[in-house]
Amino acid sequence: MNAPSQQGPPWETGLKPANAIYRIRNWQSEYENNRTRELKYMEWVPVRTRHDSDGYTLVVCRPNGPGLYGAFIATLQVASRCRPRGTLLRDDGTAHNPASLSRMTRIPQELLEEMLTVCTNEAKWLEIVSSQEGAAIPQEGAGIPQEGGGI
Numbered sequence: 001m002n003a004p005s006q007q008g009p010p011w012e013t014g015l016k017p018a019n020a021i022y023r024i025r026n027w028q029s030e031y032e033n034n035r036t037r038e039l040k041y042m043e044w045v046p047v048r049t050r051h052d053s054d055g056y057t058l059v060v061c062r063p064n065g066p067g068l069y070g071a072f073i074a075t076l077q078v079a080s081r082c083r084p085r086g087t088l089l090r091d092d093g094t095a096h097n098p099a100s101l102s103r104m105t106r107i108p109q110e111l112l113e114e115m116l117t118v119c120t121n122e123a124k125w126l127e128i129v130s131s132q133e134g135a136a137i138p139q140e141g142a143g144i145p146q147e148g149g150g151i
Contacts, residue, residue, distance in 0.1 A: 019095055020095060020097075020128045020130070021087065021088065021089065021095040021128065021129050021130040022087075022088040022095070022096070022116065022120070022126050022127070022128055022129070023079075023086055023087040023088065023126065023127055023128075023129045024075075024076060024079050024086040024087075024088075024125065024126060025124060025125055025126060025127045027079070027085060027086025027087075028086070030048070031045055031046060031047070031076065031080070031086065032046075032085070033046055041081065042080040042081065042085070045076055045077060045080045047073070047076070054123075055123035055124060055125055056069075056123075058118070058122050058123050059072065059118060059119065059122075059123050062118070064111070064114070067111055068111065068114060068115045068118055068119075070107070071105075071107050071111050071112050071114075071115040072115055072119050072125060074101075074105040074107055075088070075101060075105070075112070075115065075126075077105075078096065078101060078104055078105065082096075087129065088101075098110075098112040098113045098116060
């Protein structure tokens with residue numbers, strides 16, 4: 001009988017658990033600024049304009065790279081409206097997955113599946129923070145409500 005493999009957690013081995021909770025890596029430092037931190041709900045997301053970074057070139061130089069980049073930007077926009085910001089959780093606290101992201105963004109599920117893999121394992125723009133059902137994710141403060149905002 002073979003000894004069990006000494007593999008690390010799924011996010012280190014490239015495996016995608018069915019109930020993975022994805023988060024935009026470095027959300028606070030990369031996609032928030034003094035203006036967005038004051039908003040309760042984001043209507044826009046600051047995005048860097050560098051087209052020579054390793055992550056960008058790893059994604060865009062693939063045969064379907066522009067589509068993968070577009071899928072990441074759409075996912076970034078979804079993440080900006082999640083609680084906590086940057087963590088891909090639905091309103092009911094369950095993890096977004098390629099099917100739910102596809103319904104929200106109207107981007108094909110297969111492209112989102114590939115984007116999640118490439119942007120987690122290669123570009124390092126995403127990270128898996130948990131693979132447990134109902135895992136608690138620390139919540140950020142509510143922030144200052146926007147003028148004219150409301151339900």
